[in-house]
Amino acid sequence: MKTLIVCYSKFGNTRRVAEAMAEAMGRAGEVRVVGIEQLIAGDWEGVDLVVVGSPTHAFSIPAAVRSALAKQPRGILAGKSVAAFDTTVRKWPFRRLRASPKLLRRLCRLGGTPIAEPETFFVAMHGAPAAGGTDLLEADQIDRARQWAAKLLNPSGGRNE
Ligand SMILES: Cc1cc2nc3c(=O)[nH]c(=O)nc-3n(C[C@H](O)[C@H](O)[C@H](O)COP(=O)(O)O)c2cc1C
Numbered sequence: 366m367k368t369l370i371v372c373y374s375k376f377g378n379t380r381r382v383a384e385a386m387a388e389a390m391g392r393a394g395e396v397r398v399v400g401i402e403q404l405i406a407g408d409w410e411g412v413d414l415v416v417v418g419s420p421t422h423a424f425s426i427p428a429a430v431r432s433a434l435a436k437q438p439r440g441i442l443a444g445k446s447v448a449a450f451d452t453t454v455r456k457w458p459f460r461r462l463r464a465s466p467k468l469l470r471r472l473c474r475l476g477g478t479p480i481a482e483p484e485t486f487f488v489a490m491h492g493a494p495a496a497g498g499t500d501l502l503e504a505d506q507i508d509r510a511r512q513w514a515a516k517l518l519n520p521s522g523g524r525n526e
Contacts, residue, residue: 366394366518369412373401373419373430376499379452382486383418385507386514393518401433414446414517415477417468420500421453424462426471434468440476447477448517450484450510452502460485480520484513 368390374380383398390396399408401419409415419430426434449468460466465483473479486509488500 366414367412368394368396368414368416368517369408370396370398370416370418371401371404371408372398372417373427373433375420375427378486378488378500378502379418379420381502382450382452382506382510383416385510386416386517389511389514390518401430404433409441409445412445414448414480415442415472416448416450416517417472418450418452419464419468421451421457421462421464424457426464426467430464430468434471434475437475442472442475442477445477446480446520447472448479448481448484450486450513452486452488452500454490454500455487455503456490481513481517486510 370383370387372379372383387396387398419427447469449465449472451464451468453463463483463485465485469479469483486506487503489503491498491501
């Protein structure tokens, strides 16, 4: 099983989630984390599972992620499993105002097969970003990330056993 986690992170929180997932998944196969700005065509080769993560910006996908995905050739994710997550401030509870459902739709449009519902990891806002503040992940979110990663490697969850 070869997994590619593609992430975008302005303040580092989404990257931390991606790295925690990679650590959990690394025990069961090959896994790499790549920043979406550094993504090259060869990164997709031989990959079975693609996970894309980004912060929610303006209730949607950040512009940098949108444009990077728009550059990918049609069908590039055909035959690959896909999943998406975002990091979001908890005070906005509506799923449709988060990046991950939109991310997952884009991955499906590129040919990917979804294997999980979009997932969200929560940050607490610590000061306005414009004023130099950073967003910090809530305390239990790294554990949640590890658990979600394990579920992605076993999407049926043993339901048929
Ligand atoms: C320009 C901008 C717009 C944002 N818009 C939203 C938003 O619409 N909803 C939300 O929950 N959080 C919003 N946030 C907070 C981000 O979700 C938060 O900064 C992010 O999860 C932190 O992840 P990062 O450290 O990987 O950048 C916004 C942050 C920025 C900088």
